[in-house]
Amino acid sequence: MNFKVLIILICCFLSGKSIANNSEKVSINLIETSDVHGNMFPFNFISLSKGSGSLARVSSFLKEQRAKFKDNCILMDNGDMLQGQPTVYYYNFIDTVSTHIAAKVMNYMKYDLGNLGNHDMETGHIVYDRWISECNFPFVGANIIDKNKGIPYLKPYHIIVKSGVKIAVMGMITPAIPCWLPENLWEGLYFQDMEECAKIWIEHIKKVEKPDVIVGLFHSGSSGSLLNDIVENASMNVAKNVPGFDVIFMGHDHNLLCKKIVNIVGDSVLIADPGSRANNVASINIDMFIKNRKVIKKKIDGKIVNMNKFSPDSIFMAKFSNEYDQVKKFVSERIGYISSPVSAKESFFGPSGFMDLIHDLQLRVSGADISFTAPLSYDSKIDKGNIYVSDMFKLYSYENMLYVMTLSGKEIKDYLEYSYSNWINTVKNENDTLMIIKRYGRRYNFINPTFNFDSAAGINYEVDITKPVGSRIIIKSMSDGKEFNPDNTYKVAINSYRGNGGGELLTNGAGISKDELSKRIIWSTDKDMRFYLMQYIIHENNVIVPQLNNWKFVPEELYQKISIKDRALIFGR
Known part of the structure; x- marks a missing residue:
């Protein structure tokens, strides 16, 4: 090879220029975290043990990427940061004066962009508005609309320019917020359908901004889940039906995904979802070949990167050691004593102390006739x-308030019929499997979300496992011995997620229209259920776990034989 040609080849390689078209190559790295759920540190403040994932580990990975890509590394979060670990609960509701830890950590890590998730909005305006104001980067949310102004509450999109390359990032949230959260938490807002919203803004972005790359940052899962005519997980619909996006980052459903799909005009779109709790991140590389200041070719590929391969960033841990210590002190506070062990596992097989404790509290706090709740x-x-603050996060995982709603006796029965239909099969003999389960690896697990498996207290009832859906629930009486009447109206204690239509037990089950739900609410707490659990235990000090024993599966002999097998399948022997 001619020496001069060799020198030219080496120079082109070092400068990133292509011999074929004399173009310059610019490489951009996009990193997404999503559904971190307060997992800042490699420590689980609920189990008080070492934890997986964490932003401390992401920080180590990030330093590697920034060393490689320099300023061309873009870090984005896709929502659900403010709920999960006590780390964020403490700064949401206990220490409301200090800068929120989520803002401190994300500012330290130099996030470029953020999005809101449904669990962020679950904390209420005061908390998420404060968090947004303390972050040194913008939040995007094109389909979160200010009712009074008729415009997006947050920036619909944000422009980032790296090495002359213009990148537009459009944000959206699942529009199913009103199906789960009481309106006081998102007062003054409404949520536009994602596909409809994307069609409007993609045209605006292309016409006005003329970016080289368009990215979607959507706190919504891949597909499915139609709630009261609202598409909860619409990211795949947008990717396929709204041309113009190069990359779509997803979240919300906690499902790992990284692949290319083809949209309706035949263009390739890369979609990615890093799952949850910073156990993984989505890392997307975009190589752009530029000639005469125009991008003439784009090469996009990506992968999911496991953060547990990285050690926590020691500088990160040192910087936030005071916050770490403060949260650990908070969760380690003794609040009382519990008389017997309670386990969520027992909740699937009949009355349990775990559920009875919550039922008892809901009835005490609300004065309702009947309580509905599920193992969260x-x-x-x-x-x-001894029972500690950390135990309250085991007992009650979410920041739900408590409602009292009015339901007829018939609606109560239909509600329970629907609940158990998500939970159990109809069986004929002891060789059948009662629980609706599927094999995942070595173990079986429930197919449907267990947080929708509501049982009731305040009534005595049986669940006949040999009967079809609709005729399984036999309500014998009220728990005080009084008659239960299908035509009577009863006051029912229920959490706010369920009371707003979550899980569809009230709508598809009890047959109450979505518009009617708010009219049925006659009372609500102003604080979350976990607060009342803590106050109850502090007041009682020595908690005697109630034994309500107000319902059972029948025929009992058949059930006992099947349940032994089902327990072994689900939880092992």
Whole structure:
């Protein structure tokens, strides 16, 4: 090879220029975290043990990427930061004077962009508005609309320019917020359908901004879940039906995904979802070949990167050591003593202390006739002995308020019929499987979300496992011995997620229209259920776990034989 040609080849390689078209190559790295749920540190403040994932580990990975891509590394978060670990609960509701830890950490990590998730909005305007104001980067949300102004509450999109390359990032949130959260938490807002919203803004972005790359940052899962005519997980619909996006980052459904799909005009779109709790991030590389200041070719590829391969960033840990210590002190506070162990696992097989404790509290706080609740944790347990603040996050995972609603006796029965239809099969003999489960790896697990498996207290009833849906629930009486009448109206204690239509037990089950739900609410707490659990335990000090024993599966002999097998399949022997 001619020496001069060799020198030219080497120079072109070092400068990133292509011999074929004499173009310059610019490489951009896009990193997405999503559904972190307050997992800042490699420590689980609920179980008080070492934890996986964490933004401390993401910080280590980020330093590697920034060393490689320099300023061309863009970091984005896709929502659900403010709920989950006590780390964020403490700064949401206990220490409301200090700068929120989520803002401190994200500013330290130099996030370029943020999005809101449904669990961020669950904390209420005061909390998420404060968090947004303390972050040194913009939040995007094209389909979160200010009712009074008729315009997006946040920036609909944000422009980032790196090495002369113009990148537009458009944000959206699942529009199903009103199906889960009481309006006081999102007062003054409404949520536009994602596909409809994307069609409007993509045209505006292309016409006005003329970017080289268009990215979607959507706190919404891949597909499915139609709630009261609202598409909860619409990211795939947008990717396929709204041309113009190069990359769409997803979240909300906690499902790992990274692949290319083809949209309706035949263009390739890369979609990515990093799952949850900073166990993984989505890392997308975009190589752009530029000639005469125009992008003539784009090469996009991506991967999901496991953060547990990285050690926590020691500088990160040192910088936030005071916050770490403060949260650990908070969750380690003894609030009382519990007389016997309680386990969420027992909740699927009949009355349990785990559920009875919540039922009892809901009835006490509300004065209602009947209580509905589900195990919000799949396999949490609290041992006999001292009980700590951390245990409250095992007992009650979400920041739900408590409602009292009016339901007829018939609606109560239909509600329970629907609940157990998500939970159990109809069986004929002991060789059948009662629980609606599927094999995942070595173990079986429930197909449907267990946080929708509501049982009731305040009534005595049986669930006949040999009967079809619609005729399983036999309500014998009220728990005080009085007659239960299908035509009577009863006051029912229920959490705000369920009371707003979450899980569709009130709508598809009890047959109450979505528009009617708010009219049925006659009372609400002003604080979340976890607050009342803590206050109750502090007041009682020595908590005697109630034994309500107000319902059971029948025929009992058949159920006992099947349940032994089902327990082994789900939880092992």
